[in-house]
């Protein structure tokens with residue numbers, strides 16, 4: 333009896349039948365598919381649920397990290413509508429008594445009563461600084477017109493008849509009328525006598 337394989341090889345119609353049958357099996361298998369189906373893209377749904385669960389933040393989170401609000405990335409715009417370089421109060425720098433140019437400086441005779449001396453003071457430096465330049469240990473604290481540590485008194489009348497205050501923030505009108513001045517921000521405008529270390 334012949335081996336079946338040898339029988340098939342020796343029989344061309346049988347070979348054709350075997351090839352056709354194999355192709356049919358492969359074709360049917362591919363038509364049936366594997367049964368796998370892609371899952372629905374749920375990323376948006378998940379994000380929506382997470383957004384609803386996360387409370388609003390009170391500060392802007394950077395870029396894409398914000399979920400459920402928090403807003404806009406916190407970017408700082410570079411410049412406004414043509415306002416670049418302007419100061420908030422519209423003051424473009426201005427000039428105060430300390431900005432008087434050297435060739436316009438004036439000098440006045442000022443008597444420091446407690447020190448027992450009369451000196452020439454310029455109108456472009458505060459009384460306090462010029463008194464210190466004389467070597468006197470005058471009282472002060474803030475040096476910005478925001479306390480009364482440097483206060484002194486001009487006995488001859490309202491202090492602003494003799495000095496210009498550059499942004500003093502402590503003295504009342506009545507105190508100025510009574511001769512008090514804050515020497516750290518007071519620039520001479522006339523000759524006068526002053527008692528340092530005198531506060532209202």
Ligand code: FES
Pocket residue numbers: 471472473474475476477478479480481482483514515516517
């Ligand atoms: S030192 Fe403070 S107001 Fe002059």
